[in-house]
Amino acid sequence: MSLIVQKFGGSSVADAESIKRVAKRIVETRKAGNDVVVAVSAMGDTTDELLDLAAEVTPLPAPRELDMLLSSGERISMALLAMAIKSMGHDARSFTGSQAGMITDATHGAARIVDVTPVRLREALDEGAIVIVAGFQGFSRESRDITTLGRGGSDTTAVALAAALDADVCEIYTDVDGVYTSDPRVVKKARKLDRITSEEMLELAASGAKVLHIRAVEFARRHGVILHVRSSFNNSEGTIVYDPSRLPEGAAVEESVIAGVAVDLTEAKITVVGVPDVPGVAAKIFKIVANTNANVDMIVQNVSAASTGRTDISFTLPKSDGERALTALSNSQETVGFTSLQYDDQIGKLSLVGAAMRSATGVSARLFEALYNAGINIEMISTSEIRISVVTRADSVHAAARAVHTAFELDGDDDAVVHAGTGR
């Protein structure tokens, strides 16, 4: 008998009808002879509605109370889901984060899982019940308070349960058929991937692909959990996210050079103009930025102009961090000694990800050539072992993605099917 963990997001349980549909799917998995553990998000927009309610009461809600408030959302969806399953004649029991043994640190709103002690879940499974667990929430042993894991937390809950229960697979149900070579809304010829390594998935998620949360993928990789990303709207096989180093000897499969092309339009670029080209200045600048908790991504330093002894430093960061970073830098203009600041929120980032890039040669050249042929100017470049990212103008990054997708022979034969709505 296999143990399968299934995760359903808010859009999959948005109303009573959807809950019954999901219940039916869970029962089918059970009938096929599997033990089933389900992690479920709050219904539809519940979390946002609760946040609105809190905002009406106070502009700055106490974090402990905000977690208490938000954790009510999954209690509603999980209880309804368990009821629906029971009404179909199968035993089901719902468990809160703390009942499920989801132990976290005491960081409200962004708690880290420190331990999972699923004693009650095992008991329920042994008694033949389907187990429903509240996603997104946990319990701090230290403060004895209820915590939440932050956005995308339900994916992480599912993966943590799969790891703790040694599940055979963790199925992440979403509103797309799986992981695509690129966003099908941008690149019509995007292909669904049958499998992708967790390393590639991590880079894609970090580069703007939204199908899985980076934290859940990291957790899965660290604990050897196999993910299956699939649609809750049909029964097609989705995409398996796996760690090739954990495959048994001889089971290795040939990897394609490129797994996918990701696009990110959420970043902005700050250029610090006329920085004195002396040691320690860059460190000073990025210390100032780091103190604002801004999440710096790419950094480029121009060659110093010999005549002035000054240089420009550009970096990208999430637009939402832009204002804080600019203010902090502006306040330090005299100490750092730069000339001026430029802010550009009309940039797009394109990333090419593939594990086989390590051994393949000429990938960068092929990328730059494709962009050149499409008439797209590159403003910044950064690379990791299995990724190349370039910054372009925002309004040309989609065209860039299509050109690169074609150049690397990723195009499928048919246009991809795009469902409405997005999961959480």
Next chain:
Amino acid sequence: MSLIVQKFGGSSVADAESIKRVAKRIVETRKAGNDVVVAVSAMGDTTDELLDLAAEVTPLPAPRELDMLLSSGERISMALLAMAIKSMGHDARSFTGSQAGMITDATHGAARIVDVTPVRLREALDEGAIVIVAGFQGFSRESRDITTLGRGGSDTTAVALAAALDADVCEIYTDVDGVYTSDPRVVKKARKLDRITSEEMLELAASGAKVLHIRAVEFARRHGVILHVRSSFNNSEGTIVYDPSRLPEGAAVEESVIAGVAVDLTEAKITVVGVPDVPGVAAKIFKIVANTNANVDMIVQNVSAASTGRTDISFTLPKSDGERALTALSNSQETVGFTSLQYDDQIGKLSLVGAAMRSATGVSARLFEALYNAGINIEMISTSEIRISVVTRADSVHAAARAVHTAFELDGDDDAVVHAGTGR
């Protein structure tokens, strides 16, 4: 320093504005130098909305899951209330039923409190925090599951907390100014009582007065908790509900003969016609009725007609229990041997309650005379030590209440102020 427990019902915390108003009131109590523990119900119609949602999923929700579902309502209100208080610069912490140590048996939907272990509440109080507790919910040690106490459960939560924490008073905030000599919507001249004994309050609640739940009053009496029923819309003193036997020697106050007149329109009358007048038949009938879990109130047996050796037995019960009882009796017609059944749901019950009735004489005579003068026919009579109840036609019971209220000199000088809405 006094410890005050305050209970706010759903209508007092129906929206963000109301929650802020209640928070202000709590902070005022704290500023006056008191430790404050608050029991709060779910916002407005939340509980009914959650019940509707469950009904959309399944007509027969699993009780364990229904409790899990409903318990989310108070988590929302208590978290928002704690946030509101914190934003006013006072420390506040919310606790679920299980965090508050509200231990119950495992009867979902109608759990009984078996123990209260408010360890975390005492800690929070010692640290100077205002404590907010979810009303209506508890935790079963036996099943380790979340339970709810049933309708009116938040009153019971407040009283149980007051008992466990040895509070000086338990304030029940509602949408009326206190306990009245009769329902001010029926009897315009009804007067607010400054105080009432818990025994009288129990009889009034059992006779249809809705201001307090009978279970909470019972709990208060058993544990010597002084209740203060007051309005959340003004600062007037309300009604103190106390146990005279617990007053210190010499502190006894003179009691008025009659505390109040209650009206109940929720009952129906079943008459079993032509019952053989032999021993054991009545026992047979009421065993059949009891097996349907119907809550029999008044019972009257007519004098047997010598010619037939048969008699009629009438009894009242909640209308909601009527159909079940009728069906069960109907199925047993042959074994019991009665002639026919009559069902009458057009009855009203008027009850006169007063502790001093014990020693006062002529109360019944005065009651019957008042009804006779008002031209109202009495169909059934039942009495307890401190109560007389009569059944009349439904459409004359309000006139009856007004007549009796005047006859017993309960009328106030002014018309009572009636607020909109009703508490839970």
